[in-house]
Amino acid sequence: MSSYLLRGVSVLGAAPTDLALVDGHISGTADSSAEVIDASGLVALPGLVDLHTHLREPGREDAETVETGSRAAALGGYTAVCAMANTSPVADTAGVVEQVWRLGREAGMVDVQPIGAVTVGLAGKQLAELGAMATSAAHVRIFSDDGFCVADPRLMRRALEYVKAFDGIIAQHAEEPRLTEGAQMHEGEVSTRLGLTGWPAVAEEAIIARDVLLAEHVGSRLHVCHVSTAGSVEVLRQAKARGVRVTAEVTPHHLLLTDELAASYNPVYKVNPPLRTASDVHALREALVEGVIDVVATDHAPHAVEDKECEWAYARPGMVGLETALPVVLSVLGERWDLIADRMSRTPARIAGLTGHGTDLSVGSPANLTLVDPSARRVVDPAELASRSRNTPYAGTTLPGRIVATFLRGVPTVLDGKAVK
Numbered sequence: 001m002s003s004y005l006l007r008g009v010s011v012l013g014a015a016p017t018d019l020a021l022v023d024g025h026i027s028g029t030a031d032s033s034a035e036v037i038d039a040s041g042l043v044a045l046p047g048l049v050d051l052h053t054h055l056r057e058p059g060r061e062d063a064e065t066v067e068t069g070s071r072a073a074a075l076g077g078y079t080a081v082c083a084m085a086n087t088s089p090v091a092d093t094a095g096v097v098e099q100v101w102r103l104g105r106e107a108g109m110v111d112v113q114p115i116g117a118v119t120v121g122l123a124g125k126q127l128a129e130l131g132a133m134a135t136s137a138a139h140v141r142i143f144s145d146d147g148f149c150v151a152d153p154r155l156m157r158r159a160l161e162y163v164k165a166f167d168g169i170i171a172q173h174a175e176e177p178r179l180t181e182g183a184q185m186h187e188g189e190v191s192t193r194l195g196l197t198g199w200p201a202v203a204e205e206a207i208i209a210r211d212v213l214l215a216e217h218v219g220s221r222l223h224v225c226h227v228s229t230a231g232s233v234e235v236l237r238q239a240k241a242r243g244v245r246v247t248a249e250v251t252p253h254h255l256l257l258t259d260e261l262a263a264s265y266n267p268v269y270k271v272n273p274p275l276r277t278a279s280d281v282h283a284l285r286e287a288l289v290e291g292v293i294d295v296v297a298t299d300h301a302p303h304a305v306e307d308k309e310c311e312w313a314y315a316r317p318g319m320v321g322l323e324t325a326l327p328v329v330l331s332v333l334g335e336r337w338d339l340i341a342d343r344m345s346r347t348p349a350r351i352a353g354l355t356g357h358g359t360d361l362s363v364g365s366p367a368n369l370t371l372v373d374p375s376a377r378r379v380v381d382p383a384e385l386a387s388r389s390r391n392t393p394y395a396g397t398t399l400p401g402r403i404v405a406t407f408l409r410g411v412p413t414v415l416d417g418k419a420v421k
């Protein structure tokens with residue numbers, strides 16, 4: 001097995017030290033055959049973990065595959081991603097989640113942990129075979145109908161009850177569908193000005209309020225996907241204060257961008273939930289720092305050109321995010337490395353139960369880590385993305401930080417800023 005010596009690396013911003021990676025683990029000493037990497041000026045973080053990635057395989061391999069999405073993830077500093085179930089066919093059986101899991105292993109660039117659907121075909125009518133997915137080789141622990149809300153409260157209750165037996169989680173896309181019919185963007189001043197149908201904040205907040213009460217009643221675990229409003233933060237704050245077993249994520253784009261961008265009518269800014277107001281952005285940033293929102297998750301949502309480069313009303317919602325997540329978070333939080341490691345690696349790994357990830361970079365730990373050059377600046381060029389899709393809202397934007405190398409169990413997946421395979 002290959003071994004590496006990272007010379008002069010700063011672990012989470014601490015004084016420079018040497019880090020040896022031997023046989024897939026962090027070691028006290030390097031052997032003489034170790035390949036030496038000059039890591040001076042670079043910061044080591046535990047490999048990032050994404051709780052919310054759309055890899056599009058099976059079904060929309062023109063937009064992304066497990067392989068291209070894995071490469072994008074590694075280039076973004078990730079060592080594990082959770083793959084959402086809204087594929088075609090939907091990941092609602094043991095067969096499909098095992099297929100995705102196997103494709104992830106074959107690609108071998110990040111650990112791909114499949115998420116299973118809550119309901120058959122994401123149709124919201126009957127529970128999918130949650131138990132069979134949990135006991136399959138893919139070992140599913142998180143279930144989500146993401147893309148759609150589990151709107152029926154009885155079904156949501158039964159799903160929470162079902163997964164409680166094996167400490168599973170229901171990850172909810174919180175959107176009351178009756179309040180968002182025909183919605184095109186955030187409901188507010190800008191939507192009124194543009195004459196576009198609005199997606200009101202209360203459509204998200206009402207579902208989160210209902211679901212934290214259901215989770216409390218059942219004593220089960222709820223995770224809230226892509227929280228986007230200040231009101232949602234308040235509901236979560238109160239639920240956590242009462243001890244409800246709820247966790248929540250925010251996307252990089254909801255931490256940075258606002259609904260004013262819709263005025264361009266450029267569908268690259270169309271996303272679900274929609275970009276909100278500057279005061280929502282402010283509340284989300286505070287909640288992330290406080291821990292009311294537990295993690296940053298990308299909601300990497302690649303779309304083919306024909307689904308994105310069209311009229312706003314016809315464009316699919318979603319943005320790619322794996323390759324820009326850390327730079328965006330750095331621009332929002334600054335170089336608060338321990339906080340970043342917590343919100344992007346430790347806590348998401350704990351929520352997903354990925355025991356080999358999100359561990360401290362100490363002797364004996366699995367060598368899952370990424371090296372960042374915080375002094376580098378990068379102008380985002382969609383043509384350079386490893387993702388098969390180009391729908392980034394950051395084209396031409398200068399972002400701080402460059403991911404120089406990523407290691408998965410001691411093996412480099414990225415070196416010199418380039419994918420190894």
Ligand SMILES: NC(=O)N[C@@H](CC(=O)O)C(=O)O
Nearest residue numbers: 054146147271272301317318
């Ligand atoms: N976020 C999005 O706008 N789109 C996601 C679905 C989702 O996360 O709800 C997608 O699958 O494209």
Ligand SMILES: [Zn+2]
Nearest residue numbers: 146147173225
């Ligand atoms: Zn969603």
Ligand SMILES: [Zn+2]
Nearest residue numbers: 084146147299
């Ligand atoms: Zn999603």
